Structures are given as C-alpha cells and as structure tokens.
Amino acid sequence: MKQALRSFALSAVMLSALTACTGANQIRSSGSARAAIDPIPPVSREVQAGMDAWVVSFLPRARAAGISQATLDRTMRDVPFNPEVIERSNNQAEFKKSIWEYLDSAVSNTRVTTGRSLLSENDALFDKIEATYGVDREAVVAIWGMESNYGTTRGRTLIIPALSTLAYQGRRSSFFEQQLIGALKIIQSGDTDSAHMTGSWAGAMGHTQFIPTSYLAYAVDITGDGKRDIWSENPADALASTAAYLKRSGWQMGQPAMVEVTLPDGFNYGLIGKDTRKDPSAWAAMGVRNTKGGALPNAGAGSIILPGGREGAALMVFNNFRAILRYNNADAYGVGVAHLADRIGGGGRFIKDFPRDPNVLDESERMELQRKLTALGYDTGGTDGRTGSMTAAAVSAFQASRGMVVDGIPDRGVLDALR
Incomplete structure (x- = not known):
C-alpha cells in the first residue's frame, strides 16, 4: 500500500x-x-x-x-x-447548539415554505408513499428538509x-x-x-x-x-x-408527534422526561393543558419534555416522536422534525418560545459540569461536552438530590451548585 x-x-x-x-x-x-x-x-x-x-x-x-x-x-x-x-x-x-439556535435554522421560514411547495408540486408521489407505508407526508418531507435541506x-x-x-x-x-x-x-x-x-x-x-x-x-x-x-x-x-x-419504528398515521402544553402552578417537575408516560387524560387531570386550546390529543401515552428548561416551551411527546428518535436519537432533532412537520402542515410557531438565555454553558463549562457529575457518581455518558439524554438524566438526578427544580437542563445554575 x-x-x-x-x-x-x-x-x-x-x-x-x-x-x-x-x-x-x-x-x-x-x-x-x-x-x-x-x-x-x-x-x-x-x-x-x-x-x-x-x-x-x-x-x-x-x-x-x-x-x-x-x-x-x-x-x-x-x-x-x-x-x-x-x-x-x-x-x-x-x-453543540442551544435548542433555540438549533430550531432557528431547522425550522426557518424558508424551510417551511419550501417544504409546503414540494408537497404541493409532488402530490402524486406523496399519495403513493402514504398509501404504501402509512406515514404522514409532512413527517417524510420534514426529515428530507432536516437531513439535506431538500436535497441541496x-x-x-x-x-x-x-x-x-x-x-x-x-x-x-x-x-x-x-x-x-x-x-x-x-x-x-x-x-x-x-x-x-x-x-x-x-x-x-x-x-x-x-x-x-x-x-x-x-x-x-x-x-x-x-x-x-x-x-x-x-x-x-x-x-x-x-x-x-x-x-x-412504530409510526401511527394521523397521530401527532408532539404538542405544546401549559403546565399548572405547582406542577411536579419530577415527572418531566421521556421515562414518564401517562395517558393524556391523566395529564389533564393534573392541570396540563393544550397551549393552543382544545383537549390534549388522544394519541396514546405521552411524556412531557422541557428542551429549553422551565422558562421555555413545554412539549408533550407521543409515540410518533419516539419513531423520529429512531431515525436520530437526539431530542433536539426530534423537536425539530416534529415542529417542522407541524409548520409545513399549516401549524404555527410555539406560543411560549425558548428564552435566549445568557446562562447557557459553553463547551468547556459543559465538560466541567459532566466531570463534576461523574465525580459524584452520576453517569453522563462521557465528559466531552456533548449534553445528550444521559447528561440530562444525570442533571435531573442531581437537581432532585439538591431540592432544585428538576428540568434536566445543564445550565449555569446547575454548574454553580456543583461548584
């Protein structure tokens, strides 16, 4: 050679x-x-x-x-x-990016408009795809938009x-x-x-x-x-x-992947996270409401996530969200695809946007946070600054141990507490 x-x-x-x-x-x-x-x-x-x-x-x-x-x-x-x-x-x-930086690009107005145009121009093909595979066209075109910006x-x-x-x-x-x-x-x-x-x-x-x-x-x-x-x-x-x-991966046609919800005062933040699943009726009994009005969708057991922390949008995610994660197992990606699909289908922006938080950690600070959590016995899945689901679970466990609000967000408040 x-x-x-x-x-x-x-x-x-x-x-x-x-x-x-x-x-x-x-x-x-x-x-x-x-x-x-x-x-x-x-x-x-x-x-x-x-x-x-x-x-x-x-x-x-x-x-x-x-x-x-x-x-x-x-x-x-x-x-x-x-x-x-x-x-x-x-x-x-x-x-690497904060959720709002990621979504600004992933669900831009241009990407929404282009997705709608491509659906309209290629109706026959998407009819065939839906009939053959039982997957909503908006989800398919959203993944196309996310993965390659519609082929570009x-x-x-x-x-x-x-x-x-x-x-x-x-x-x-x-x-x-x-x-x-x-x-x-x-x-x-x-x-x-x-x-x-x-x-x-x-x-x-x-x-x-x-x-x-x-x-x-x-x-x-x-x-x-x-x-x-x-x-x-x-x-x-x-x-x-x-x-x-x-x-x-379990997609159910006609069912939502995600819906924005409003949490009641005094909500138990220990229930936040994909590991907790409840029927929409059970969430509604706790005071969780559909932010855009009407009943929570009857789409099977759902979980509530706070991808931007408790000051940002609260999202109830369902089986179809988990199917998206089989494609790319990052919550930011799942939120991006689900929100882009909803926007392409005529839905609006989040009612409660994500705060442009100055307390977001840079890479060296995220690595420090992971090292400190690991030293305390929490498994972050590594100390490389990549704050995925394992780091979120470790943060949640640490927050619970300190009596903090449990949202799993590795922000400056958590790092200060660790220091």
Whole structure:
C-alpha cells in the first residue's frame, strides 16, 4: 500500500448523475446537479501507514462478514486516511447548539415554505408513499428538509474512506466498522458503487441521510428500476425509504408527534422526561393543558419534555416522536422534525418560545459540569461536552438530590451548585 502524501479526488466521469425515473415516481428536488466530491487532504507517511496497516487487519473481518474478495479489491485498495472526518466528528449541531439556535435554522421560514411547495408540486408521489407505508407526508418531507435541506446538502464526502478512517481512529470504532461493512454490502449488491457512494462525514447518505446499516434494513425501490437509489437527483427512493423506516419504528398515521402544553402552578417537575408516560387524560387531570386550546390529543401515552428548561416551551411527546428518535436519537432533532412537520402542515410557531438565555454553558463549562457529575457518581455518558439524554438524566438526578427544580437542563445554575 502506498504511504506517500496523497489527496483523493474523482474524475468528472465518476460524478455523472444516475438516471431518474419518470411519471408519478419522479419528484423535483430543490437541489441542483451534483457538485464535485470533496478532495481528501494529504497526510503524513506515518499517518497513512497506520491506516494501511488497519485496512490489512480489517480485510479478514470483512470477508468473514460476507464481503467478496472482488468487492474488496474494488473498494479497499489504497484507501486514504481522511483527517477532516475526525475533526468534524466533534462538531454535531444537536449537541453543540442551544435548542433555540438549533430550531432557528431547522425550522426557518424558508424551510417551511419550501417544504409546503414540494408537497404541493409532488402530490402524486406523496399519495403513493402514504398509501404504501402509512406515514404522514409532512413527517417524510420534514426529515428530507432536516437531513439535506431538500436535497441541496447531501454531503460530498466519499463514504468508504470516511468510514474506514473512523473505524480506524474514531471514538466509536466498532460502530463505524459495522457501517463500513454495511457500505461494502451495498456496493456488492449493485445498488451503487464506491465512486457514487457519497454523503456526510459520518457515513450518512443521500437525500434523507441513511447510514449503511439502516439502508440495508429499510431502503426500498419505489421507482421500480431495480435499485434502491437514495443518491440520485430523484429523491423518490430516499423519501419512500424514510417512510418505510418510520413505519417499522412504530409510526401511527394521523397521530401527532408532539404538542405544546401549559403546565399548572405547582406542577411536579419530577415527572418531566421521556421515562414518564401517562395517558393524556391523566395529564389533564393534573392541570396540563393544550397551549393552543382544545383537549390534549388522544394519541396514546405521552411524556412531557422541557428542551429549553422551565422558562421555555413545554412539549408533550407521543409515540410518533419516539419513531423520529429512531431515525436520530437526539431530542433536539426530534423537536425539530416534529415542529417542522407541524409548520409545513399549516401549524404555527410555539406560543411560549425558548428564552435566549445568557446562562447557557459553553463547551468547556459543559465538560466541567459532566466531570463534576461523574465525580459524584452520576453517569453522563462521557465528559466531552456533548449534553445528550444521559447528561440530562444525570442533571435531573442531581437537581432532585439538591431540592432544585428538576428540568434536566445543564445550565449555569446547575454548574454553580456543583461548584
């Protein structure tokens, strides 16, 4: 294997668009023709030598997983180390941004308007998707908007080098090796090839950003061309695959994912969190009300979350919200998709917006908070500044132990108490 400094790019021939189907399965994407693939920056001989050695050790495991030698010869020869994916692995918006910063972008007026236009212009395809998979079109188009801004930002990273790099040196190497084997199985099946298999730094691909193992489990061919093509300019297969994913994750058509609620004075904040589920009638008996009027929806057991703390919107989330989290297990993402879908369907903004709180912690302070919680015996799932569900649970437990209002928000008040 070559160990010299190298960069990795593909010719224009390899970037040609895949043929799109016509008729009811054709859909206009808001994206333009495929742009050039991002080149991989050169690295030192030593770094590349380590990558090459890892590939040699990986090949027997790939063969044992059913990858043919012919496929490995086509895809894993001289795989370059990609330093950018290591850097970008520490910069995920769902964990770095405050909820209001995240939603300002995720549910912008432009994204709402574009989603409505795409639904209107492609009614026949969404009729077929709803009839086939039983998933509301607003949810499907919202995920499309969230994942790739309706096809405009599908990612230009070559997947095989990215996943190989992350499997070799990433923080979750076993997970990314599993994804790499999944990607090789996709190529081996003939749905695409390594030159056209592009996406994000972490291996998410196509219009709705499927990781390889999810693709293998859920991707479908609604166009009938014999390929589950989520990469082409025609996003029909990607959208149908997203609907198939949500349906198998428990989506119930016609039911809400989330509704904004008003909490009564004296509400027991110890009930906040997805682990507590109650029927809407039980919540109503406690004084919880639908902020926009009317009864709480009869959508099965719901939980109440406070993604921006007790001064922000209170949200009751249902089974369909949990189905969204199967797609991306970050509460901010779930709120973003559910709210975008509601807005695209004609709903309004939150009545009680999230406060633009100056007490939000920066990354170093979040890491300090996690270290202090860990030292006290609370499991935050790591001390890397990523404040996901495990950190929220640890914060809630700490707040309860100190007699504080329990909202699970890692804010300055919690950090001060820990200090």
